[in-house]
Amino acid sequence: MPSSHQSVIKVEQLAKTYGKGENAVMAIKECSFEIFKGETVALLGPSGSGKTTLITMIGCITEPTQGKLYLDGELIFDQHWRINDTRKLRRQKIGFIFQSHNLIPFLNVEENITLVPLMNNTNPKEATLKAKELLEYLGVENKLAAMPSQLSGGQSQRVAIARSLANNPKIILADEPTAALDAERALSVMRLLKKLATEQDVAILVVTHDERMIPLFDRIIRVNDGYVSEEAKS
Amino acid sequence: MISLAQRDIAHSLGKFLTTSAGIGMLLGVVLIMIGVYRGLVDDANILLKDTQAKLWIVQQDTLGPFAENSRLHEDVKYQIKAFEGIKDVSALTFQNLQLYRNNQPIRVFAMGYDIHSFYTPHLLIEGRPILANHFEMIVDQKTGFKLHDEIVIGRDVFNVVGITKDAVSSSGDLMVYFSLPDAQKLQFLSSNEQIRNDRARGIKTTDTTTINAIIATVEAGADLKTIGQEIERWKHVKVFTQEEQSSLLTKNLIERSAKQIGMFTVILLLVASVIISLIIYTMTMGKIKEIAILKLIGASNGEIIKMIVQQSVLLGILSFIAGMLFSHSLMDLFPKRTILISTDAFSLLVIVIIVSILGSLVGVRSALKIDPASAIGG
Numbered sequence: 305m306p307s308s309h310q311s312v313i314k315v316e317q318l319a320k321t322y323g324k325g326e327n328a329v330m331a332i333k334e335c336s337f338e339i340f341k342g343e344t345v346a347l348l349g350p351s352g353s354g355k356t357t358l359i360t361m362i363g364c365i366t367e368p369t370q371g372k373l374y375l376d377g378e379l380i381f382d383q384h385w386r387i388n389d390t391r392k393l394r395r396q397k398i399g400f401i402f403q404s405h406n407l408i409p410f411l412n413v414e415e416n417i418t419l420v421p422l423m424n425n426t427n428p429k430e431a432t433l434k435a436k437e438l439l440e441y442l443g444v445e446n447k448l449a450a451m452p453s454q455l456s457g458g459q460s461q462r463v464a465i466a467r468s469l470a471n472n473p474k475i476i477l478a479d480e481p482t483a484a485l486d487a488e489r490a491l492s493v494m495r496l497l498k499k500l501a502t503e504q505d506v507a508i509l510v511v512t513h514d515e516r517m518i519p520l521f522d523r524i525i526r527v528n529d530g531y532v533s534e535e536a537k538s
Numbered sequence: 539m540i541s542l543a544q545r546d547i548a549h550s551l552g553k554f555l556t557t558s559a560g561i562g563m564l565l566g567v568v569l570i571m572i573g574v575y576r577g578l579v580d581d582a583n584i585l586l587k588d589t590q591a592k593l594w595i596v597q598q599d600t601l602g603p604f605a606e607n608s609r610l611h612e613d614v615k616y617q618i619k620a621f622e623g624i625k626d627v628s629a630l631t632f633q634n635l636q637l638y639r640n641n642q643p644i645r646v647f648a649m650g651y652d653i654h655s656f657y658t659p660h661l662l663i664e665g666r667p668i669l670a671n672h673f674e675m676i677v678d679q680k681t682g683f684k685l686h687d688e689i690v691i692g693r694d695v696f697n698v699v700g701i702t703k704d705a706v707s708s709s710g711d712l713m714v715y716f717s718l719p720d721a722q723k724l725q726f727l728s729s730n731e732q733i734r735n736d737r738a739r740g741i742k743t744t745d746t747t748t749i750n751a752i753i754a755t756v757e758a759g760a761d762l763k764t765i766g767q768e769i770e771r772w773k774h775v776k777v778f779t780q781e782e783q784s785s786l787l788t789k790n791l792i793e794r795s796a797k798q799i800g801m802f803t804v805i806l807l808l809v810a811s812v813i814i815s816l817i818i819y820t821m822t823m824g825k826i827k828e829i830a831i832l833k834l835i836g837a838s839n840g841e842i843i844k845m846i847v848q849q850s851v852l853l854g855i856l857s858f859i860a861g862m863l864f865s866h867s868l869m870d871l872f873p874k875r876t877i878l879i880s881t882d883a884f885s886l887l888v889i890v891i892i893v894s895i896l897g898s899l900v901g902v903r904s905a906l907k908i909d910p911a912s913a914i915g916g
């Protein structure tokens with residue numbers, strides 16, 4: 305359950321339309337919801353339903369067509385971007401976890417994790433210390449100098465989680481983080497995310513297809529053909 | 539900050555070095571072409587510099603023995619020497635010859651000179667100058683002949699008394715030297731049968747005292763222009779200063795060759811530029827996913843541009859080093875002289891760096907278009 309009721313993600317009448325005129329396709333129809341600090345929320349829906357569009361709008365990658373977006377209490381979008389540098393916002397407030405870990409192959413584990421903090425001008429020693437702490441927390445502390453190609457699927461995903469946490473984000477956006485893992489490892493990663501949300505006070509929004517993971521989420525948001533609806537947990 | 543360019547290169551070092559070596563070979567060919575041009579220009583002036591003459595006196599209305607046929611009577615040298623301001627003179631003959639060594643033909647340029655004049659081949663590295671008026675010769679070491687070798691030319695046998703180094707004609711042929719009488723005999727003396735035939739035609743002379751040019755030194759402080767004008771006015775010959783003769787050689791005679799080489803060099807540089815651009819573009823396109831991830835996690839455009847441009851410039855510099863090694867290891871294998879000078883190499887390095895930066899712009903443009911959203915999803 306959320307540790308507090310401080311809203312970290314808030315969308316109001318947010319919508320996205322691709323194309324114009326007769327060719328216009330409304331990928332996300334007006335939707336409104338809030339995600340709070342410490343919450344783990346699942347974003348469920350079939351392929352092509354608009355999940356990725358929604359997560360990229362929240363991640364300030366895709367510009368919404370209308371509505372309002374608040375991140376960590378700050379108005380980010382209202383008819384247009386309200387901030388000058390969306391990338392800066394991403395590297396300061398958002399952590400990303402991808403389906404296939406997406407570690408940078410030419411950087412070792414330590415460099416993958418410290419890259420974003422160093423871009424935020426964090427002291428290199430502090431960034432390395434933080435990377436070591438995170439790897440220890442995630443149980444892969446002996447992989448600091450390893451290259452991504454030397455890691456197993458589960459280890460890679462843990463390193464990816466460490467990378468997403470390295471900048472002390474308020475929000476973690478995860479795109480099917482367990483899709484490439486077997487059931488046991490998938491469950492382990494999801495439990496870890498859940499633990500992170502409560503212990504690190506982070507709001508986690510997870511795009512998933514995996515119905516087996518549903519019990520681990522605090523709430524479920526369903527996307528179907530662009531319509532976004534909140535679903536009560538059974 | 540972590541250097542993304544360095545890490546990426548280190549990650550695929552073998553591929554990067556192989557690519558650099560490939561481009562390096564191309565740049566090496568560019569350097570050799572420039573070296574061939576330098577060699578051509580330098581060769582053109584070797585003979586002129588070696589004479590240490592101030593004035594060249596040649597047949598009237600001709601450009602001299604290197605550009606056109608020039609014939610003078612040998613005794614004109616005495617008349618020239620009598621002009622005020624002239625210090626010394628030497629009569630010269632020039633002709634192409636084909637020598638044979640181990641039955642292999644060697645094309646040489648023969649120069650006959652007055653052994654009692656101021657001129658002597660200064661490029662001599664072994665043996666001695668010609669002292670006797672007959673049957674002695676000096677050869678360049680690249681002909682392969684050794685000191686005291688005996689060479690049959692025409693009806694006579696010549697003894698090699700001296701060896702020169704890097705003595706070549708304006709067209710790059712190896713030089714050999716004879717005394718003036720021997721050279722005149724080789725060039726102007728007809729065979730007995732020819733003389734008989736000429737006599738039957740009413741031609742009486744078998745004169746071999748013809749020369750191709752006279753070179754002269756002048757007294758200190760003498761005005762070359764004035765002396766030249768005086769000689770031209772009274773002796774009906776053409777007079778060039780050493781600088782004019784040099785200019786004739788470099789501008790008139792080797793200009794077309796130089797332009798040809800210049801064109802090749804420009805084309806090679808263009809090809810190298812296109813290849814560098816394509817490689818950088820391909821390298822960038824090979825990192826679409828990584829660039830999308832970098833953008834997604836918040837890397838600025840500056841970081842991404844820096845990565846691509848740094849890689850590009852490093853590729854250019856490594857290629858240049860490979861090109862230098864390649865050209866220096868091959869330059870001595872070329873039959874004509876190839877001169878690699880540091881200013882040319884430096885100019886090429888600057889061009890390569892500029893080309894690398896320009897070449898990376900295509901990659902940068904493509905990288906900036908990559909949608910960070912493409913990192914999301916399978």
